[in-house]
Amino acid sequence: MFRTIALLVCLTLSAALAMAQDRAPQAPVSAATSECLMCHESLHPGIVEAWKKSRHAAVTPAEAFSLAGSKRRISAESVPEKYADTAVGCAECHTTRAEKHADSFPHSGYSVHVAVSPDDCAQCHAKEREQYTRNIMAEAWGNLAENPLFMQMVRAINDVPVYDGGLLSSRAASTSTDEETCFSCHGTKLRMTGIETRDTIMGEMEFPLIEGWPNSGVGRVNLDGSKGSCTACHARHQFSMEMARKPETCMVCHSGPDVPAYKVYKASRHGNLHSALGKDWNYSAIPWTAGQDFGAPTCAVCHVSRVAGGDGVVVAERTHAMSDRLPWRIFGVPYATAHPKSADTSIIRNADGQPLPATLDNRPATEFLVDKAEQNKRLAAMQSVCLPCHDASWVDGYFARLETTIEETNAATLAATRIMQRIWAEGLADDGNPFDEYIERVWARSWLFYATTTRFASAMAGGGDYAVFENGRYQLMETVRKLDDWHRARSAKADVNTATKTPTTAP
Numbered sequence: 001m002f003r004t005i006a007l008l009v010c011l012t013l014s015a016a017l018a019m020a021q022d023r024a025p026q027a028p029v030s031a032a033t034s035e036c037l038m039c040h041e042s043l044h045p046g047i048v049e050a051w052k053k054s055r056h057a058a059v060t061p062a063e064a065f066s067l068a069g070s071k072r073r074i075s076a077e078s079v080p081e082k083y084a085d086t087a088v089g090c091a092e093c094h095t096t097r098a099e100k101h102a103d104s105f106p107h108s109g110y111s112v113h114v115a116v117s118p119d120d121c122a123q124c125h126a127k128e129r130e131q132y133t134r135n136i137m138a139e140a141w142g143n144l145a146e147n148p149l150f151m152q153m154v155r156a157i158n159d160v161p162v163y164d165g166g167l168l169s170s171r172a173a174s175t176s177t178d179e180e181t182c183f184s185c186h187g188t189k190l191r192m193t194g195i196e197t198r199d200t201i202m203g204e205m206e207f208p209l210i211e212g213w214p215n216s217g218v219g220r221v222n223l224d225g226s227k228g229s230c231t232a233c234h235a236r237h238q239f240s241m242e243m244a245r246k247p248e249t250c251m252v253c254h255s256g257p258d259v260p261a262y263k264v265y266k267a268s269r270h271g272n273l274h275s276a277l278g279k280d281w282n283y284s285a286i287p288w289t290a291g292q293d294f295g296a297p298t299c300a301v302c303h304v305s306r307v308a309g310g311d312g313v314v315v316a317e318r319t320h321a322m323s324d325r326l327p328w329r330i331f332g333v334p335y336a337t338a339h340p341k342s343a344d345t346s347i348i349r350n351a352d353g354q355p356l357p358a359t360l361d362n363r364p365a366t367e368f369l370v371d372k373a374e375q376n377k378r379l380a381a382m383q384s385v386c387l388p389c390h391d392a393s394w395v396d397g398y399f400a401r402l403e404t405t406i407e408e409t410n411a412a413t414l415a416a417t418r419i420m421q422r423i424w425a426e427g428l429a430d431d432g433n434p435f436d437e438y439i440e441r442v443w444a445r446s447w448l449f450y451a452t453t454t455r456f457a458s459a460m461a462g463g464g465d466y467a468v469f470e471n472g473r474y475q476l477m478e479t480v481r482k483l484d485d486w487h488r489a490r491s492a493k494a495d496v497n498t499a500t501k502t503p504t505t506a507p
């Protein structure tokens with residue numbers, strides 16, 4: 001059945017090819033890709049039209065290589081010979097390295113895989129891929145799934161409450177719940193579970209069954225063993241530079257009260273300039289020149305982009321390892337610390353043996369964190385981005401305030417944590433899962449939402465509403481007070497209870 005259809009379809013191959021080449025600019029497509037297009041043009045016009053708008057459809061790797069200096073986009077030393085002279089089409093991505101992919105399945109005479117991985121992209125974008133392995137994002141699945149403490153947080157949030165016989169308990173949530181919550185952003189671990197035969201409009205065909213799919217989380221564990229998902233910021237199939245450079249792309253995952261970078265940015269002066277004037281900026285230019293192409297930084301400018309300053313001189317090199325410009329980890333669990341050395345944070349053990357970058361009384365796990373010299377290097381890299389638009393004293397003043405904010409919010413978290421530790425020590429909350437009881441939630445909110453938001457406002461807006469009333473210092477202080485109040489009320493009651501209890505035999 002499949003073969004007959006494939007044959008029929010092949011008859012119109014040259015006609016379709018001619019049509020495809022009508023559109024300019026369009027590079028020649030390989031024989032394999034033209035076969036894919038035959039069916040997929042009508043099956044998935046959304047996919048095919050997006051691809052036609054991409055540079056992958058317009059520029060061959062050989063042409064891309066021929067560009068010199070800062071105009072050159074492609075980073076690999078060389079690309080496989082067979083891909084040099086045709087467009088980067090369906091077959092070039094979906095049939096490449098077939099033997100490495102557990103999800104490869106026979107399809108129209110080719111071995112096709114659906115989950116195109118960072119290692120597939122690496123054939124032409126080796127540098128981006130290598131840098132991305134050093135980005136904490138690439139490890140985002142394991143940073144949750146392989147950290148027993150963080151998995152307790154997953155359970156405390158996702159599990160289904162059960163109220164029975166006057167007792168509140170919970171039962172484990174399904175895997176699909178975990179996949180559409182925490183792991184939708186952090187990434188799932190893909191696993192092949194079998195092959196299914198599906199009736200398609202082109203007859204019966206076989207497709208792989210993949211657990212954990214669909215998903216485009218930043219740390220997805222792929223079926224060729226690689227980690228990460230380039231689609232998280234370069235949505236298929238246009239893979240547009242403009243999209244990666246706009247803040248809304250990061251908004252998808254950086255919006256919650258725990259990770260409010262986008263909200264903070266939107267309410268900042270830079271965000272204001274972007275929303276008021278950004279429609280006239282040039283988001284595709286290479287190199288990307290401050291002042292000329294954009295008037296204020298987006299997320300990409302500060303964290304990723306190759307930025308040019310006066311006379312087109314590059315002031316910051318592009319990096320897909322965002323840690324290159326991050327001296328601190330201001331997302332505190334529970335304290336802000338120097339940035340971790342390894343993107344895999346599940347390996348960290350503090351002096352009390354916990355998988356956290358500092359102990360609960362804020363002694364940092366220094367052997368797992370970068371030292372002062374490295375922090376200064378990273379700070380200088382971040383600051384070099386500001387200097388085409390700001391004076392050095394403006395920039396120094398800004399970062400001095402951030403350091404103070406880190407110190408003061410950590411002090412507030414220490415106060416909150418000391419109260420929480422007394423609550424545990426006095427048995428007023430059980431010492432099992434530290435995130436599931438009401439008062440533990442109040443404690444977690446103090447650092448997860450408020451201390452973090454306060455630091456984000458300092459780092460990415462120079463203060464403002466998010467530094468005070470919008471999940472900022474106001475709520476932080478209020479939560480510390482609430483913890484103290486709750487503790488006093490309960491321990492007073494506990495004292496009364498003890499006093500009226502008949503003493504039992506001493507231990």
Ligand code: HEC
Pocket residue numbers: 005006009032033035036037038039040043090091094095107108110112113114200201202205207208
């Ligand atoms: C004879 C027609 C035909 C040809 C040729 C063809 N495909 Fe498909 N393809 C299909 C159909 C039909 C589906 C199923 C669509 C659906 O169920 O929505 C499909 C599905 C897919 C999927 C999704 C698989 C999944 O697990 O859901 C991918 C990826 C794919 N094709 C890639 C390709 C590539 C790459 C080529 C060229 C090497 C190609 N196809 C050639 C008909 C074809």
Ligand code: HEC
Pocket residue numbers: 036037040044047048051056088089090091092093094114115116117214215216231236237239
């Ligand atoms: C530059 C590489 C690249 C090219 C070129 C490319 N794809 Fe994809 N494609 C991807 C990536 C990445 C994904 C996301 C899969 C995942 O990792 O979950 C994807 C996903 C898909 C899917 C499944 C996604 C869904 O939403 O159902 C189909 C079907 C597909 N591609 C078909 C095609 C077809 C047809 C073409 C040619 C017009 C094509 N692709 C060209 C990289 C590519």
Ligand code: HEC
Pocket residue numbers: 055056059060061062063064067072073074079083088092093116117120121122123124125230231234239240241242
């Ligand atoms: C076979 C080689 C090849 C593969 C595989 C490949 N690319 Fe590309 N990519 C190119 C070429 C060639 C260009 C165009 C460069 C130019 O315009 O000079 C490009 C351009 C890009 C751009 C810039 C688009 C723009 O608007 O400027 C992005 C982003 C990109 N690729 C991402 C990816 C991702 C993500 C993958 C994997 C899913 C991938 N590429 C796979 C060759 C490849």
Ligand code: HEC
Pocket residue numbers: 143144150153154157158181182183184185186252253254255256259330331333345346
């Ligand atoms: C909307 C996307 C999104 C969802 C959903 C999400 N996270 Fe995250 N998570 C992030 C981002 C973004 C960061 C990084 C924050 C930063 O660096 O500022 C992060 C970081 C973390 C970290 C720190 C990991 C480390 O290596 O230090 C933990 C722990 C965490 N998240 C727990 C969770 C839990 C538990 C859930 C589900 C209950 C969850 N996250 C759901 C986006 C998300």
Ligand code: HEC
Pocket residue numbers: 135136137139140141143144184185186216217218232233244249250251252253254299300303322323326329
């Ligand atoms: C699909 C979800 C997703 C998207 C989209 C996304 N991120 Fe993230 N990002 C995450 C997660 C999850 C983490 C935290 C991983 C961890 O801690 O293990 C993270 C971490 C980070 C970090 C901290 C890195 C570090 O080393 O401490 C920065 C900075 C960041 N993201 C910036 C961005 C920018 C800029 C964009 C847009 C261009 C973006 N992110 C898009 C999910 C996402």
Ligand code: HEC
Pocket residue numbers: 072073074118121122125128129132218228229230231232233234241244245286288300304305306307318320
């Ligand atoms: C967290 C978001 C994010 C993820 C994930 C991401 N990128 Fe990027 N990428 C960007 C941003 C932002 C830019 C723009 C950089 C600039 O302005 O210099 C970019 C630019 C690029 C370019 C440059 C294109 C050109 O025309 O110069 C390539 C190629 C690329 N990325 C490939 C990849 C590959 C391959 C992966 C997966 C290993 C990946 N990216 C993952 C955000 C991301």
Ligand code: HEC
Pocket residue numbers: 247250251254261262263265266270297298299300302303325326327328329330331339382459460
């Ligand atoms: C003006 C420059 C600038 C802009 C614009 C900017 N950031 Fe930041 N970002 C910073 C600085 C400075 C820090 C703090 C440095 C550090 O954590 O070491 C930071 C920290 C972060 C962190 C926490 C990293 C960690 O390890 O805890 C995340 C996540 C982040 N930014 C994401 C974003 C996103 C998403 C956007 C856009 C919505 C954005 N940033 C816009 C400068 C910027």
Ligand code: HEC
Pocket residue numbers: 268269270273290291294295296297301302382383385386387388389390395398461462
């Ligand atoms: C492309 C140019 C550009 C870059 C790069 C840039 N800024 Fe700005 N920034 C501006 C402009 C323009 C304003 C608005 C000045 C005004 O309000 O008159 C601004 C405003 C600010 C403000 C004022 C906020 C307020 O509420 O008044 C701070 C603080 C700031 N920038 C810090 C930084 C830091 C730190 C960096 C680097 C991490 C940076 N900027 C990078 C252009 C830039």
